[in-house]
Amino acid sequence: MKSPVGVPPEAGQEAGQTVAELLRAVERIGVEVAGPAAADVDARGRFPQESIAALKEARVLSAAVPRALGGAGANPVELATQCVALGQHCASSAMILAMHHIQVASIAQHCGGSPELEAYLRRVVDEQRLIASVTSEVGPSGDMRQSVACVTQVDGGFTLSKRATTISYGAYAEDLLITARRDPEAAPSNQVLVLVLGGDFSLEEPGTWDTLGMRGTCSAGARVEAKGQAWQVLPEPFAGIATTTMVPLSHVVWGACWLGIATDAAGKARAVVRSKARAQPGVAPAAARRLSGLMTKLQLLRSEVFLAARDYSDLLARGDLEGLASLSFVLRLNNLKLSASQLTVEVVSEALFACGIGSYMNKSPFSLSRQLRDAYSAPLMINNDRIHETNASILSVFKGE
Amino acid sequence: MDASEINQKVRQVIAEHAQLPADLPPLEDQTNLYEVGMASRASVNMMLALESVFEIEFPDSMLNRAVFESIAAISEAVEELLG
Numbered sequence: 001m002k003s004p005v006g007v008p009p010e011a012g013q014e015a016g017q018t019v020a021e022l023l024r025a026v027e028r029i030g031v032e033v034a035g036p037a038a039a040d041v042d043a044r045g046r047f048p049q050e051s052i053a054a055l056k057e058a059r060v061l062s063a064a065v066p067r068a069l070g071g072a073g074a075n076p077v078e079l080a081t082q083c084v085a086l087g088q089h090c091a092s093s094a095m096i097l098a099m100h101h102i103q104v105a106s107i108a109q110h111c112g113g114s115p116e117l118e119a120y121l122r123r124v125v126d127e128q129r130l131i132a133s134v135t136s137e138v139g140p141s142g143d144m145r146q147s148v149a150c151v152t153q154v155d156g157g158f159t160l161s162k163r164a165t166t167i168s169y170g171a172y173a174e175d176l177l178i179t180a181r182r183d184p185e186a187a188p189s190n191q192v193l194v195l196v197l198g199g200d201f202s203l204e205e206p207g208t209w210d211t212l213g214m215r216g217t218c219s220a221g222a223r224v225e226a227k228g229q230a231w232q233v234l235p236e237p238f239a240g241i242a243t244t245t246m247v248p249l250s251h252v253v254w255g256a257c258w259l260g261i262a263t264d265a266a267g268k269a270r271a272v273v274r275s276k277a278r279a280q281p282g283v284a285p286a287a288a289r290r291l292s293g294l295m296t297k298l299q300l301l302r303s304e305v306f307l308a309a310r311d312y313s314d315l316l317a318r319g320d321l322e323g324l325a326s327l328s329f330v331l332r333l334n335n336l337k338l339s340a341s342q343l344t345v346e347v348v349s350e351a352l353f354a355c356g357i358g359s360y361m362n363k364s365p366f367s368l369s370r371q372l373r374d375a376y377s378a379p380l381m382i383n384n385d386r387i388h389e390t391n392a393s394i395l396s397v398f399k400g401e
Numbered sequence: 402m403d404a405s406e407i408n409q410k411v412r413q414v415i416a417e418h419a420q421l422p423a424d425l426p427p428l429e430d431q432t433n434l435y436e437v438g439m440a441s442r443a444s445v446n447m448m449l450a451l452e453s454v455f456e457i458e459f460p461d462s463m464l465n466r467a468v469f470e471s472i473a474a475i476s477e478a479v480e481e482l483l484g
Contacts, residue, residue: 143440145441
């Protein structure tokens with residue numbers, strides 16, 4: 001099993017749980033904890049405390065920490081597999097896990113051998129610290145790759161103030177990973193990624209998160225007031241971190257969460273069709289035709305998510321930085337985001353038809369209300385229209401496939 | 402086209418398309434354009450303008466950050482393509 005940074009566990013060093021053990025734990029937590037709580041999490045728009053506590057107890061939050069540092073060294077395919085497993089039971093829990101894995105991988109792959117950052121990753125293993133991302137910002141561009149906020153050097157460290165439009169589970173995270181300009185004079189695109197530890201930040205003027213779906217991610221915006229020490233500014237510019245880790249891994253694990261939602265909806269449709277078929281053996285129920293159509297799309301979705309995850313895992317394992325930074329890979333991952341989000345909405349929508357009126361009723365065991373509302377976040381979190389614009393721009397200079 | 406002419410034309414394209422902040426000091430040949438504020442989208446516009454001005458096509462292998470990060474790097478790539 002390769003770690004994301006390709007570092008094998010050193011001889012005599014104790015590795016954490018295996019990736020397979022963690023996956024079994026996530027599957028169990030989905031069935032026993034996240035699933036039973038999902039309706040309440042959704043209805044009250046509350047943080048899925050019990051799911052995340054169970055994931056911590058099972059030591060899932062260090063899945064992406066390299067084995068050399070005591071983690072499981074899970075690669076993108078393996079992280080995606082966890083998200084699919086959890087997403088079938090509670091999409092909010094799965095999305096929180098996905099975002100946390102992205103933060104851990106961003107530190108692990110770009111810590112540049114910093115002893116302090118490596119020691120921090122060991123703390124993630126030992127203490128199962130949940131890390132939230134602060135990349136969004138109130139400002140003119142709405143572009144993650146441009147910041148208004150900046151790191152300001154003070155005696156022995158830095159301060160940082162940032163007005164974020166959304167911070168998923170920010171109020172429940174131990175630590176934050178924040179994008180900002182390198183210093184007060186730096187251009188908007190001259191960004192760094194900054195780790196801020198619990199006790200060193202506060203979330204001021206928090207907004208609300210009363211949304212159609214993904215209600216348990218509790219992604220209210222806030223003004224972050226933070227401080228820290230110099231080692232907490234990751235050594236590599238954010239541009240490289242975004243290109244090789246944050247953006248591609250986001251598209252892969254988000255796609256996996258959505259695949260979980262679609263699989264959940266398809267599962268209900270399959271149960272309804274089986275039940276109708278049993279009622280009249282020999283007569284194919286009308287819903288079966290609908291089921292066949294949505295299963296075709298579900299297979300496309302699964303293939304797209306896991307093929308992209310495998311391509312990404314292979315590039316990482318080979319250390320192919322040129323491939324990771326290439327425009328063809330940017331297009332590849334953007335297209336994953338576009339097709340996975342669209343297919344998810346389509347599969348859940350068609351599952352409504354296959355299930356019939358029962359799926360339209362909120363209290364029915366076949367209700368698809370939460371799945372449909374959660375699914376609609378997919379084309380909107382990073383708006384697909386914006387990604388099409390980016391692709392259109394790239395395609396004006398890119399000549400290859 | 403000699404090297405200084407290429408350098409001048411590259412500077413002209415950057416001035417028109419890189420969308421850098423107005424208050425920048427004059428660019429050195431080695432100044433990192435991304436660090437002084439060139440966004441990804443502006444860099445694509447710059448690539449298109451360079452292809453038009455020099456009547457060249459950047460192969461996909463050249464379409465990466467390193468090739469477009471400074472006047473020196475861009476000029477070198479253009480010289481290579483012009484042969």
